[in-house]
Amino acid sequence: MSDAFSELERAAVYRAIRERRDMRHFSNEPMSAEVLQRLLQAAHQAPSVGLMQPWRFIRIRDVDLRGQVRALVERERLATAKALGGREQEFLRLKVDGLDRCAELLVVALMDQRERHLFGRRTLPEMDLASVACAIQNLWLAARAEGVGVGWVSLFDPDALAELLQMPAGSKAVAILCIGPVDEFYERPMLEQAGWASAAPLSEMLFENHWPTADTPV
Amino acid sequence: MSDAFSELERAAVYRAIRERRDMRHFSNEPMSAEVLQRLLQAAHQAPSVGLMQPWRFIRIRDVDLRGQVRALVERERLATAKALGGREQEFLRLKVDGLDRCAELLVVALMDQRERHLFGRRTLPEMDLASVACAIQNLWLAARAEGVGVGWVSLFDPDALAELLQMPAGSKAVAILCIGPVDEFYERPMLEQAGWASAAPLSEMLFENHWPTADTPV
Numbered sequence: 522m523s524d525a526f527s528e529l530e531r532a533a534v535y536r537a538i539r540e541r542r543d544m545r546h547f548s549n550e551p552m553s554a555e556v557l558q559r560l561l562q563a564a565h566q567a568p569s570v571g572l573m574q575p576w577r578f579i580r581i582r583d584v585d586l587r588g589q590v591r592a593l594v595e596r597e598r599l600a601t602a603k604a605l606g607g608r609e610q611e612f613l614r615l616k617v618d619g620l621d622r623c624a625e626l627l628v629v630a631l632m633d634q635r636e637r638h639l640f641g642r643r644t645l646p647e648m649d650l651a652s653v654a655c656a657i658q659n660l661w662l663a664a665r666a667e668g669v670g671v672g673w674v675s676l677f678d679p680d681a682l683a684e685l686l687q688m689p690a691g692s693k694a695v696a697i698l699c700i701g702p703v704d705e706f707y708e709r710p711m712l713e714q715a716g717w718a719s720a721a722p723l724s725e726m727l728f729e730n731h732w733p734t735a736d737t738p739v
Numbered sequence: 740m741s742d743a744f745s746e747l748e749r750a751a752v753y754r755a756i757r758e759r760r761d762m763r764h765f766s767n768e769p770m771s772a773e774v775l776q777r778l779l780q781a782a783h784q785a786p787s788v789g790l791m792q793p794w795r796f797i798r799i800r801d802v803d804l805r806g807q808v809r810a811l812v813e814r815e816r817l818a819t820a821k822a823l824g825g826r827e828q829e830f831l832r833l834k835v836d837g838l839d840r841c842a843e844l845l846v847v848a849l850m851d852q853r854e855r856h857l858f859g860r861r862t863l864p865e866m867d868l869a870s871v872a873c874a875i876q877n878l879w880l881a882a883r884a885e886g887v888g889v890g891w892v893s894l895f896d897p898d899a900l901a902e903l904l905q906m907p908a909g910s911k912a913v914a915i916l917c918i919g920p921v922d923e924f925y926e927r928p929m930l931e932q933a934g935w936a937s938a939a940p941l942s943e944m945l946f947e948n949h950w951p952t953a954d955t956p957v
Contacts, residue, residue: 730798
């Protein structure tokens with residue numbers, strides 16, 4: 522095929538996938554506007570159900586506003602800790618966001634008026650969120666290739682954030698992305714390194730023809 | 740940074756992002772098991788909220804079962820067409836799935852018992868779907884680098900598919916992935932080429948500090 526990837530290109534794509542990390546530790550250095558623009562273009566090239574392009578990006582530049590977003594994340598961090606019960610103290614020791622030192626803060630939201638789009642969503646309306654997640658994954662991989670860290674923070678009350686950012690009814694924020702230079706990428710997922718959770722192998726998640734049952738193992 | 744990507748590696752990642760397509764036309768050729776395994780490993784390397792790894796993959800190998808899945812997609816295709824009203828005939832002329840000629844059929848589902856995972860999901864429980872979508876986007880990009888097409892079909896009734904695949908309560912299928920060799924990748928998104936929809940530029944989706952209003956344009 523004339524449009525085949527070379528061996529080196531193929532390896533680079535797999536490398537970005539393998540070495541991408543959900544970052545919480547940033548180096549407090551600035552990031553060029555050109556790099557940010559490339560990352561956003563990568564996100565915008567994502568697939569979307571019925572080509573609806575439901576993603577909206579709000580770049581938070583105002584210093585006071587960033588402080589308000591941080592306060593909102595901190596409030597949810599404490600609420601989550603309490604809800605975790607027995608693991609409350611362990612959770613509170615984790616670093617769960619990078620809002621303190623990341624170069625850029627980007628809120629990603631579902632657009633309003635999504636009910637107008639039916640293609641591929643009649644039985645699965647949540648495909649709009651799936652499209653937005655694909656866009657964020659594009660941005661994440663492109664960032665890794667640029668040597669830039671990205672962390673997806675979902676510790677916030679979406680209604681409170683909507684009010685803060687003057688978002689219209691029907692829209693919904695689904696990510697606060699911390700983006701920027703890092704000193705180093707984690708060797709393994711941070712939650713594994715911190716002993717919070719351990720990843721299971723693919724083999725446990727791969728079935729054939731049907732879900733396994735006690736009678737019919739994988 | 741010692742772990743920086745070379746210029747060529749970076750370009751390869753952007754190329755995969757730019758040239759990935761949601762494919763519906765497959766060449767009816769087989770695909771090696773090794774390539775499929777690499778694609779699944781790429782998916783499995785996705786980020787997941789609280790490291791919950793909510794993705795489950797069901798490879799459909801049984802020929803009769805594939806036929807039943809196809810029938811299920813066809814039923815939803817007709818239901819969607821009817822629901823679209825004025826665009827019914829136009830929709831029916833589109834090729835909306837590749838189940839007829841793709842080498843592999845993979846159902847991707849959310850696992851059951853997700854309510855046990857609270858981290859990053861207290862206010863946004865749908866982050867589990869976001870993680871699964873990131874996994875699919877990884878697979879999609881890896882497939883493009885391998886020269887393999889992928890199409891995400893969401894035209895199905897998830898309850899009917901759950902029954903067909905003996906899925907437990909609490910799990911939910913979110914994608915039927917058509918995967919396999921293609922004669923060529925679409926130049927532009929298929930829905931654009933077919934005149935169904937046209938993509939809007941990034942600039943319309945990028946705001947600063949707040950959502951734009953009539954009084955405060957972007």
